[in-house]
Amino acid sequence: MDSSINLYVLDNGEPVEAPKRDLQVASGYDRWADKGEVLDGRRVTILTEKTVYAVNEEVRVIHVLEIVEPGHPIYVMGPKAVFDEYVNGEFHGEPPSERDDDVFMPAAYDGRVQESPGLDFNFEITSFRFSEPGTHRIRWQPGRWKSNVLEFEVS
DSSP, X not given: XXXXXXXXXXXXXXXXXXXXXXXXXXXXXXXXXXXXOOBTTEEEEEEOSOSEEOTTOOEEEEEEXXXXXXXXXXXXXXXXXXXXXXXXXXXXSBOOOXXXXXXXXXXXXXXXXXXXXXXXXXXXXXXXXXSSOEEEEEXXXXXXXXXXEEEEEEO
């Protein structure tokens, strides 16, 4: 597992290290074949542990921002809210950001900033349970960026 990945979740409003299984998923980012498209030097990608889930089994979604060109700030502290996530084509989660220029900068941020290129894994891990079997899809679309589409089966 890549020990340089810092991944946190909120526990009663306080950031704590994410569970080991989430860190294992995040550590596979470099090998993840289906990443989002690069737009203005940035890409967003979402990852899950597997592609087949049981009915009502928890599906945990890891969100990654990759900035591939130098000269951009990366706000690496978190977890930050996930905006504009779509589940089976329907909006889910936090309302869309009103900031077009830098949807990846939290409105109130007092944390560490790194210079690009680099990766930011510190977005909230979203969680879903599906009561209906079949094919389900999730996509993250913050601002003008579109992630890969996660497609998985629930049986």
